[in-house]
Amino acid sequence: MSGIGQGFWEAWRLIFTFDPALYEIIFLSLQVTVSATIIASVIGLPMGAWLAVNRFFGRRYVIAVLNALMGLPPVVVGLFVYMALSRAGPLGGFGLLFSPMAMIIAQVIIITPLIASISHQTIRDLWAEYHDLLISMNATRYQRMQALLRDGKRALLTATLAGFGRAIGEVGAIMIVGGNIEHATRVLTTAIALETGKGNFAFAMGLGLVLIVLAVIINLAIHIIGKTERASTW
Amino acid sequence: MVSLLPLQLCGATAHMRGKKLVGPVDYTLEGTGLTMVIGPNGAGKTTFLRLMHGLQRVSGGELRWAVSAIQARQKQAFVFQTPIMMRRKVLDSLAFPLLLRGMGKAEARSKARQCARRFGLKDLLDSWAPMLSGGEKQRLSLARALIIEPEVLFLDEPCANLDGSATREIEGILQRAKLAGTRIVMASHDMGQARRLADEVIFFHKGRVHENARAGVFFSAPVTREARAFINGEIVE
Numbered sequence: 001m002s003g004i005g006q007g008f009w010e011a012w013r014l015i016f017t018f019d020p021a022l023y024e025i026i027f028l029s030l031q032v033t034v035s036a037t038i039i040a041s042v043i044g045l046p047m048g049a050w051l052a053v054n055r056f057f058g059r060r061y062v063i064a065v066l067n068a069l070m071g072l073p074p075v076v077v078g079l080f081v082y083m084a085l086s087r088a089g090p091l092g093g094f095g096l097l098f099s100p101m102a103m104i105i106a107q108v109i110i111i112t113p114l115i116a117s118i119s120h121q122t123i124r125d126l127w128a129e130y131h132d133l134l135i136s137m138n139a140t141r142y143q144r145m146q147a148l149l150r151d152g153k154r155a156l157l158t159a160t161l162a163g164f165g166r167a168i169g170e171v172g173a174i175m176i177v178g179g180n181i182e183h184a185t186r187v188l189t190t191a192i193a194l195e196t197g198k199g200n201f202a203f204a205m206g207l208g209l210v211l212i213v214l215a216v217i218i219n220l221a222i223h224i225i226g227k228t229e230r231a232s233t234w
Numbered sequence: 235m236v237s238l239l240p241l242q243l244c245g246a247t248a249h250m251r252g253k254k255l256v257g258p259v260d261y262t263l264e265g266t267g268l269t270m271v272i273g274p275n276g277a278g279k280t281t282f283l284r285l286m287h288g289l290q291r292v293s294g295g296e297l298r299w300a301v302s303a304i305q306a307r308q309k310q311a312f313v314f315q316t317p318i319m320m321r322r323k324v325l326d327s328l329a330f331p332l333l334l335r336g337m338g339k340a341e342a343r344s345k346a347r348q349c350a351r352r353f354g355l356k357d358l359l360d361s362w363a364p365m366l367s368g369g370e371k372q373r374l375s376l377a378r379a380l381i382i383e384p385e386v387l388f389l390d391e392p393c394a395n396l397d398g399s400a401t402r403e404i405e406g407i408l409q410r411a412k413l414a415g416t417r418i419v420m421a422s423h424d425m426g427q428a429r430r431l432a433d434e435v436i437f438f439h440k441g442r443v444h445e446n447a448r449a450g451v452f453f454s455a456p457v458t459r460e461a462r463a464f465i466n467g468e469i470v471e
Contacts (some may be wrong), residue, residue, distance in 0.1 A: 077470075129318065130320065132289060132312075132314060132318065133314070133318040136287065136289060136311070136312040137311075137330075137331050137335070138307045138308060138336055139334050143334055147320070147330070150322075151320055151322055152321070153320040154321075163260065196402060211313070
């Protein structure tokens with residue numbers, strides 16, 4: 001058990017000695033994951049709303065596939081993105097492989113289905129409540145989606161945070177497409193994998209604790225911001 | 235301005251999952267005043283209103299406004315039995331129908347403020363709509379329906395869950411709307427309310443217009459046995 005105790009100590013030391021390497025890694029982790037979460041939300045939230053208010057042939061299958069994609073293996077996504085971005089790949093010309101941008105792309109692919117699926121479930125419930133009113137008021141399809149996204153924003157935060165949670169803890173895909181290059185693409189999770197591999201268990205533990213604390217702080221902060229905006233149950 | 239009335243129903247029918255709920259109904263909605271749709275539970279009053287408003291698909295026969303269906307929809311509003319409260323403040327709830335019509339945000343909000351004053355909602359503008367009391371919710375629903383100045387207003391038992399004073403407030407609003415020229419069609423199974431408000435009565439029974447007359451005539455001399463029994467407070471099945 002002394003390994004875990006050492007881990008706590010190491011985490012403490014890393015944070016309060018303002019270890020520049022650590023803060024660089026934290027900053028990059030946040031940069032990549034926050035960007036990916038924002039992009040995936042911009043795609044996934046309207047997609048969820050669209051699926052909730054539109055009836056079309058095969059809708060059930062689209063939703064079933066979306067739910068299945070929530071469990072997309074990150075390693076496989078990493079492989080696909082790697083092949084697409086590698087020199088010989090269709091997007092090779094942009095030279096994005098082993099860059100933070102490649103990591104963002106991979107994370108967006110991983111968490112967009114998650115955000116779309118959760119927001120679809122949320123918005124479907126709100127749509128059941130609003131259906132008659134919005135039809136009666138002659139709202140266009142676009143206006144319906146707009147109203148549902150606006151009024152469901154409190155609940156949709158959960159979808160976004162779930163996406164953030166999955167992205168910040170993800171390692172398989174960003175390891176492949178980012179390459180875990182020091183000062184360039186090394187983030188918390190890939191650093192943990194590396195340090196564990198090298199046998200630096202205490203350091204890896206320290207990074208792990210930092211990662212967990214970071215995730216908790218971000219979630220709390222967003223919930224607090226969400227609540228101060230409007231004091232009520234939603 | 236071209237009126238959307240008369241609304242003509244010729245053998246109009248409504249089905250849900252193969253079961254006939256309403257019809258065939260022949261009826262013409264025209265003139266002015268307030269038409270009260272009364273009848274026992276399950277007679278199809280709600281479906282009848284929804285059918286006219288366009289929330290329920292016409293599965294047989296014909297339903298025709300004097301203008302195109304799209305134009306007609308712009309000039310009518312519906313108040314539901316259970317108020318549907320949007321998850322936003324009273325001010326934003328009131329402004330919503332105006333925003334849907336493409337009005338600018340500032341103008342819509344200032345109109346919503348004026349409207350709130352008229353409906354006694356002034357002090358509630360910053361309240362969260364789902365947190366209002368039952369009476370306040372229904373008053374907000376009415377204000378939200380009337381803010382677009384509809385030519386025809388449908389109400390489905392708006393006072394069903396309200397107490398006396400809240401009901402009186404709603405009835406006062408309806409009287410004023412009627413005087414302002416809004417054509418009102420309302421379902422109720424409160425006979426007292428029907429007597430207080432109605433100019434015309436439709437007695438709905440088993441999915442059909444069983445009897446239709448001016449209010450004075452209907453209450454003093456109902457023609458059918460069922461209507462007579464219903465007025466006398468007997469149980470009509």
